Amino acid sequence: MGIRPTKEQFNRQLEQMAGTLRNEMIEGRYALGEYLPTERTLMERFRMSNNAVRTALETLVREGWIEKVPRIGNRVAAGRPPVKLVLARNVVAQRNLELSGLLDNFHRQFPWISVETHGIDGQGNTGDADLVLADNYQFQRMVEDGAIKKLEPLTGREDMYPGLARQFAVEGSLYMRPVVFSPIVLCYNKAHFRECGLMEPDGSWTWDNLLGCAEKLSDGKGRYGFSFHAQDTNRWPLFLLQSGERFEWNAGQLNDLRGTRLLESMKVYKRIIHNRKAFPLFLSESNGDILQMFEEGKLSMILNTYMGLNLWKHANLEYDVAPVPFIYEPRTLVIVLGIGISAKSAHKEEARLLADYFVSAGAQNYIYEHTLSIPSTQLPTYSPAASTSVGINRPERYALFREMMFSYRTHSDLGIPVMSLPKIFQQLKAYLADMIDENELCDRIRGALSGETRAGASEAGD
Structure with a gap:
């Protein structure tokens, strides 16, 4: 008796067979109206x-190929009328997914479907899009705005990394499928460490270790040891998450932050960005400014994401x-990019094909081979050599994200609606500028957040 394939191997075989037959129909090996070989021949x-052959053929039937x-066989379907889908995506989706290439591959598989993309506006509106690509922070905003009903419930996949799908789930229903993800990591210039005779960073480092090393890396000639875009919503909340605490309420009032680890984490955040021996007074307007300074050798260490690494994928x-x-x-903070289907789409069948494609083995491998983003499905290997064919500069410790999964947290782990984060930072700005002290900071945050209960955070998908 042969060894029975695992579910993952079975699904891979199905996709390989369906993909091969699909390509052969595209290339004209089987003309419209012609029958495919018999099931026995395909076996x-x-x-x-x-059973596997029939399952793969059913996939092609469902896709319209x-x-x-009955009792005769499987015939190549007549041409289908063209369908245009509109995909709303955030501004960095092209970079993080190599989106144009992905959509070209999708069109080759489904030539009657074309995809037009447009951006998500500053309020998170997606217009009349059939599908939306958004991160978990944007999704939580949708939930808190009551816009979750604009998305169609989806089915999950068992081959995704643990915890990712939960970021797009509300009351047991999944509304977006994770496509790629990334933790916040520390990036460092290996040549700078070698030049200064310093050991490279490891998982034992505290912020004090970083500052001590950053001061030694700063050379007094325009190079600084450490920096990050301090205002970014995917950077400063990291320090709150490292407190290990949540915001707590009593009778609609935020509990006093004095004496809490949350306050201590804000003090650490301030101490880092005020250290002029390590951290420059650089008025960055975006993470892109920080990434540019790192590439130019002006910074030795920065906070970044794997998706942010895509700016350097061809850099020396x-x-x-x-x-x-x-x-x-x-x-650390984890960011997940997912795809969802609009409940109002007039082309839900085709939209589902595109949503399925983004998490298929073919698309996920394409993302891995052409970007530094982390695919949401568990691919067999993550080797730096895997992407040499497209000239990608992949860091040696790329697979580190797997060892860090125990430390992943999201904004919602703070126990507040994500819409409250700008209110907190508004008060933090005055504290960072020494315009208010810690006592006034606590009072101001309490006043800004009072009335926003833990229940609000629960509704946000906590």
Whole structure:
């Protein structure tokens, strides 16, 4: 008796067979109205069971490539009328997914479907889009705005990394499928460390270790040891998450922050960006400004994401990644990009084909081979050599994200609606500028957040 394939192997065989037949129909090997080879012939060709062959053929029927004629066979379907889908996506989706290439591949598989993309506006509106690509922070905003009903419930996949789908789930229903993800990591210039005779960062580093090293890396000639875009919503909340605490309420009033780890984490954040021996007074307007300074060798260490690494994928830059330093225990912020289908789409069948495609083995491998983003499905290997064919500069410790998964947290782990984060930062700005002290900071945050209960955070998908 042969060894029965695992579910993952079975699904891969199905996709390989369906993909091969799909390509052969595109290339004209089977003309419109012509019958495919018999199921027995296909069993011998692909070395698959009768059940597996029928399952793959059913996929092609569902996709509209063939039609099943009872007691006769499977016939190549007549041409389908063209359909245009509109995909709303955030501004960095092209870079993080190599989106144009992905959509070209999708069109080759489904030539009657074209995809037009447009951006999501500053309020998170997606217009009349059939599908939306958004991150988990944007999704939480949709939930809190009551816009979740604009998305169609989806089915999950078992081959995704644990915890990712939860970021797009509300009351047991999944509304977006994770496509790629990334933790916040520490990027460092290997040549700078070698030049200064310093050991490279590792998972034992606290922020004090980082500052001590950053001061030694600063050369007094325009190079600084450490920086990050301090205002970014995917950077400063990292320090709150490292407190290990949540915002708590009592009778609609935020509990006093004095004496809490949350306050201590804000003090650490301030101490870092006020250290002029390590951290420059650089008025960055975006993470892109920080990434540019790192590439130019003006910064030795920065906070970044794997998606942010895509700006350097063809750069002649000797760098690597390490876990972010910690305060009380290792914790980092994870960002997940997902795809969802609009409940109002007039082309839900075709939209579902595109949503399925983004998490298919073919698309996920394409993302891995052409970007530095982390695919949401668990691919067999993550080797730096895997992407040499397209000239990508992949850091040696790329696979580090797997060892960090225990430390992943999201904005919602703070126990507040994500819409409250700008209110907190508004008060933090005055504290960082020494315009208010810690006592006034606590009072101001309490006043700004009072009335926003933990229930609000629960509704946000916590």
